[in-house]
Amino acid sequence: MRLSARLGLGLASVLLCAAIVGGWHLATRFGLVSRAFLPSPERTWLALWRGLTEGDLRRQVLATVERMLLGWVLASLVGIVLGSLIGSSRRARAWIGPSLEFLRPLPASALIPIGIAFFGLSQSMVLAVICFGTLWPMLLATIQGFAALDPQLRDVGRMLGFGRLDTVWKFALPNALPDILAGMRLGLTVALILSVVGEMLAGQQGLGLSILLAARAFRSPDLFAGVILLGAIGYATNLVLAQVELRVLRWRS
Amino acid sequence: MSAAVIPLQKAGGKPEPLIAFRRVDLDLGGRPILRGIDLEIARGEFVCVVGPSGCGKTTLLRLLGGLLAPTGGEVSYAGGPVAGPSANVAIVFQDYGKALLPWRNVAGNVSLALEAAGVPRGEREARIAPLLRKVGLDAHAERFPGQLSGGMQQRVQIARCLAQEPTLLLMDEPFGALDAMTRQALQDEVLRIVQASRMTVLFVTHDLEEAIYLGDRVIALRPHPGRVAATFEVDLARPREQLATREAPQFLRLRRALYDFIESAER
Structure with missing residues (x-):
């Protein structure tokens, strides 16, 4: 894209953002929606600022981000290792594939009651649910990436006399990397969603709980401040991952 | 690169071939691909294999590379049977985009x-x-x-x-997808490199002129199932030269013979 076109689009994005906030402002200003449900942008901003500087909003953000990242990293490790094992064997794929296809579409939130039965309303329950729900994009992407290794590249590896481990490390894993990274990006979003849901259901410290409590107490500015922070977390983490992807996959440009 | 290899002399006086196919049959998925292949290649020889599509040229090369095992007969390399890929044998695959x-x-x-x-x-x-x-x-x-x-x-x-640093270089239609100028440049480069390293080369191509230009010998296969139909000795001087060699009377005579042969094989 030309520079002028990029600048123009960037400006348009900012304008769209401003228009949304402006509309929001007008809606509250003229009382189109009750203030008990929709606070003005100014009050939301104030709540956000106070919560971050004086209140415990920062701690809540950290708790949620930590939970999300921990669950995501664990799920990534399990997904990639398990996916490599399943993906590098056609027999394993045929054997395990159908079970995976049954488990995959299960909504992770539906498993929360099962998690509660096993772990109680605890940190570990929330973490287990995040892990389970986040695992799928990574696992399936790794299996797909391994299975899609070109037969000709396999022949190159065979002619050079590489063993199984070297073939995985030098051929299959880098070949699967674009799929894995895409899966990890998807997984991070899932991890954020499940962190929030898990906190709400299990009463664990974090943004999810603080949003729920704010809603119950009709503290709508706090509620909106929390929602905005969640959006910001999602946006920032995705941006970081996109940059990582760009660097790691620079051979594709 | 490996040092010059002096052909091993057998008691009979004939140098022992580096590669020998003895009555080799190959079936894939129950279909006969190659039948009764008998072939010997000496050390340092540059052998080209031509033939219409479906004649098993690539299969022949994969047998030598150890990527396939014969259904019948024996493929031997340096006196022993080919049991699998070896560090002494390298393959230049046709589809470079998928080989890198x-x-x-x-x-x-x-x-x-x-x-x-x-x-x-x-x-x-x-x-x-x-x-x-x-x-x-x-x-x-x-x-x-x-x-x-x-x-x-x-x-x-x-x-x-x-x-x-292979002893045997197998090339599977390596220049088939390249434009004419690039192809000629690469032909000369390969000849130069092979000359300097004394490698043995098996070169599969569907381009008859390329086969004559590069080879010491051209082996023509006949399809369904693939078998050796004829062998043409190429008595052209080395180093070869894109214009002079291709204009030489022997070159033109061989070209004629090969074209006639392929045409009759496809009929």
Whole structure:
């Protein structure tokens, strides 16, 4: 894209953002929606600022981000290792594939009651649910990436006399990397969603709980401040991952 | 590169062939692909294999590479049966786009063969540089395959095969997808490199003129199932030269004979 076109689009994005906030402002200003449900942008901003500087909003953000990242990293490790094992064997794929296809579409939130039965309303329950729900994009992407290794590249590896481990490390894993990274990006979003849901259901410290409590107490500015922070977390983490992807996959440009 | 290899003399006086196919049959999925292949290739020989599509040219090469095992008969290399891929045998695949690792740059792709041979990390760079110079890619070591032309990608593959320091180089229609100018340049490069290293080469092609230009001998296969139909000795002087060689009367005579033969085989 030309520079002028990029600048123009960037400006348009900012304008769209401003228009949304402006509309929001007008809606509250003229009382189109009750203030008990929709606070003005100014009050939301104030709540956000106070919560971050004086209140415990920062701690809540950290708790949620930590939970999300921990669950995501664990799920990534399990997904990639398990996916490599399943993906590098056609027999394993045929054997395990159908079970995976049954488990995959299960909504992770539906498993929360099962998690509660096993772990109680605890940190570990929330973490287990995040892990389970986040695992799928990574696992399936790794299996797909391994299975899609070109037969000709396999022949190159065979002619050079590489063993199984070297073939995985030098051929299959880098070949699967674009799929894995895409899966990890998807997984991070899932991890954020499940962190929030898990906190709400299990009463664990974090943004999810603080949003729920704010809603119950009709503290709508706090509620909106929390929602905005969640959006910001999602946006920032995705941006970081996109940059990582760009660097790691620079051979594709 | 390996030192000059002196052909082993048998008691009878005839040099022992590096490669021998003895009554080789091959079936794939119950279909006969090759039948009764008898073939010998001496050390240092440059042998081209031609034939219409479906005649099993590539299969012949894969048997030699140890990627396939014969259904009947025996393929032997240096006196012993081919049991699987060997570090002494390298294959330049036809589809260079799928034979290179797209996530590794040129130097990294050549390095792959050194890693396979267990060359320590510190020594690899010093081995890669002269190989890239040999194929004219020294200025492009840092580029990725996706940023190279087809001819350059095929050069990377050749450099990677040379890094293996093979005794036998198998080439599977390596220049089939390249434009005419690039193809001729690469033909001469391969001849020069092979001459200097004394490698034995089996070169599969569907281009009859290419086969005559490169080979000491051209083997023509007949399809359904694939079998050796005729062998043409190429008595053209080396080094060969794109214009002079292709205008030589022997060249034209061989070309005529091969065309006539292929036409009759396809009928």
